[in-house]
Amino acid sequence: MRRRSLLAGAVAAPAATALLPGCAPERRRASGGKARLRFQSLAWQKESVDATKRLVREWNAAHPDIEVEYVQGSWDSVHDQLLTSFEAGEAPDIIHDAADDLADFAYGGYLADLDGLLSRRLRDDIPEPSWATAMFGDGVFAVPFLQEPRVLIANRALLEKARVRVPTVQRPWSWAEFEDAAKELTRGGTHGVAWPLKEPVSATLNLSLSTGGKLFHRGADGKVTLRFDAADQRVPRTIRDQVVRDRTASRTTLGMGGSDTLPGFFGGKYAMVPLGFSYRQQIVQQAPKGFEWTVLPAPAGPHRDQRQGVSPQTLSIAEDSPYKEEAARFIDFLLRPPHMVRLALGDWMLPTGRRALDDPALRTRRYGWATGTALAGSLDQAPAQSVRGYPEWKDKVATPALQEYYSGAIGLDSLRERLVKDGNLVLARYQR
Numbered sequence: 001m002r003r004r005s006l007l008a009g010a011v012a013a014p015a016a017t018a019l020l021p022g023c024a025p026e027r028r029r030a031s032g033g034k035a036r037l038r039f040q041s042l043a044w045q046k047e048s049v050d051a052t053k054r055l056v057r058e059w060n061a062a063h064p065d066i067e068v069e070y071v072q073g074s075w076d077s078v079h080d081q082l083l084t085s086f087e088a089g090e091a092p093d094i095i096h097d098a099a100d101d102l103a104d105f106a107y108g109g110y111l112a113d114l115d116g117l118l119s120r121r122l123r124d125d126i127p128e129p130s131w132a133t134a135m136f137g138d139g140v141f142a143v144p145f146l147q148e149p150r151v152l153i154a155n156r157a158l159l160e161k162a163r164v165r166v167p168t169v170q171r172p173w174s175w176a177e178f179e180d181a182a183k184e185l186t187r188g189g190t191h192g193v194a195w196p197l198k199e200p201v202s203a204t205l206n207l208s209l210s211t212g213g214k215l216f217h218r219g220a221d222g223k224v225t226l227r228f229d230a231a232d233q234r235v236p237r238t239i240r241d242q243v244v245r246d247r248t249a250s251r252t253t254l255g256m257g258g259s260d261t262l263p264g265f266f267g268g269k270y271a272m273v274p275l276g277f278s279y280r281q282q283i284v285q286q287a288p289k290g291f292e293w294t295v296l297p298a299p300a301g302p303h304r305d306q307r308q309g310v311s312p313q314t315l316s317i318a319e320d321s322p323y324k325e326e327a328a329r330f331i332d333f334l335l336r337p338p339h340m341v342r343l344a345l346g347d348w349m350l351p352t353g354r355r356a357l358d359d360p361a362l363r364t365r366r367y368g369w370a371t372g373t374a375l376a377g378s379l380d381q382a383p384a385q386s387v388r389g390y391p392e393w394k395d396k397v398a399t400p401a402l403q404e405y406y407s408g409a410i411g412l413d414s415l416r417e418r419l420v421k422d423g424n425l426v427l428a429r430y431q432r
Contacts, residue, residue, distance in 0.1 A: 066329070099134055102134065112324055122335060151297060153293060155271050155293060167297055169375060175234060192248040193271065193273070195243070202311070207298060209380060236412075258275045272296070311382045401418040
């Protein structure tokens, strides 16, 4: 998997109460003037691991006085592993994670504020909307470096047969046009679309930005409450209507992950699948010979609003690291524009840096790279990015409620009550 799957209840209370800053043993600088830094990477695909390890070797060859040790981590267990290592005072110096996993660590005092540590080049190269994903309170606690829009992966032959208008970034489908296209593509044994919604919360919230959905609202007192307004309902209603009313979406894929839908997609069971941009790699590797596919932009909201919420991959520095300046220098090296391109190609994702995004290797039409880079300017902070208690709300409230709604087991009123009423009870415990 590309992202970690938060375990239910992994953060049942704010990290500041679960962990006690200052109780961990202080780490000391190495003797002899040589710094040794541990870099925990969550790269998992061979291309990505190889690219990251090569950059570590290049750094070590050029900086014999600052040695970086590559430590392999896992998206599946990173949250709990970091909780344990912070408590024990054994956290890596440089931490690879995702922006939506950082709030409790940042507010709990376990990540260094990077303001003043990062080079001007790096600060200027990454746009402010990306930096916003790593800001908690008044501090910047990570460098966002890779991000992933959601796109529609479509069967080119079925699109041509149905004679539907093929959307582009310049002329995307509206959500209504997307519904109409799914109807045209549903014929014989083929559904127009497959929604893999084993983890429905992120997809629902992030796509809802295009329709003005926000869900989380921060008051003047800084506290967050939930509302489920008409703009928040547009995307969930579309998905449910496609599954339950129109039957243009396959019901069986609701419990699937993205990879699970690919065999059916290759076999013509679904004409389109909304997926993260990085799934293109699996399609290239697994598609049968001669299978033609294309990358389409996700549907747009009013006035062709193509905003999407994203939670970029990030690099942070542990607050108790004795090597903060050295770690910042390594991060700057790792994220130089040519290096950021190598990491993006290895992970089949988009870099956040402006100069890296301009690289011709990421602008080619092959495999839909050009479509993805054209969407980069529409990527925004995920709605729940800095909300404390979000993991618990997501796992215990929103995931089961959305799964039941999409399957037709409950209606919109019940969904609203559970998301908002039950959700606000959860958030209140984190904001006392």
